[in-house]
Amino acid sequence: MAAGNLSIQYSERVYNALLSLYPFHFRVRFAPEMLQLFRDCCRDALEKGQVAVVVAFWLRLTRDVFVSVVRERGRELMRPVGAEHPLVGIVDLLLIPSMVTANLIALGPILTLLVRGSAKLPLDQFFMTSGFFSVAIGTLAVVASVVVTKLRPTVRLWVKLSA
């Protein structure tokens, strides 16, 4: 029985580590219940006492973890940005085209003037350099936006939990 308890303890540690693969929100909400369920299933498998049953249990579990992690991660990525409040969604929606327009009209040319100084550039070179800077700033903005979007709910949850 002591050996069985030890096996459950070690199995729990492994499963607990696997739970960290799930998205943060999902983990906070369901990890304790999943761990409890795992404990029950693990106990059932060990009670049967056959190695084949335990191996089959772990194979099924590994497949379950892999499939559900991919599914939950995909779901998290596809979740609409403004799911919590419609206003957040509208602001995000307006923010993107206005940033792109501001980038093309102002940021690209300003940066070109700053970099090239007062040197007079032919019009075609000026537009090419300006376009290059616009694309570079746009790419950086997209990356930053994705990072902020992904971090926003996590930060909010941390604030809520620590309050």
Place this chain on the structure above:
Amino acid sequence: MAKNFLPLTPAVFHILLTLADGEAHGYAMMQEVARRSGGTVRLGPGTLYGAISRLLEDQLIEESEERPDPDMDDSRRRYYRLTKLGGQVLAAETERLSDLVKAARSTKVVRKLKPV
């Protein structure tokens, strides 16, 4: 409204079917689904709680505060029950599957064949 949720996945259908009999926690659901399906549908913790998460979000099930027997039970377990919408979705899916079976049985091939 209920038809917007159709068709249900086998896992979700089995979970709703299990909760139609009364509230249950994850382990009870898992066992009942395996028993009801004759062992053909075996839900792992990830699949089960993924489905529960979606069902909670769609308000087809809700968490129950009551404990069927508080003395006999682990307080860490969470119980879930079917909502009114969940019941309607289950009924609509059952109807859809029933119509499908009826349509299949009306074909010559299915009438002649018998399961092995």
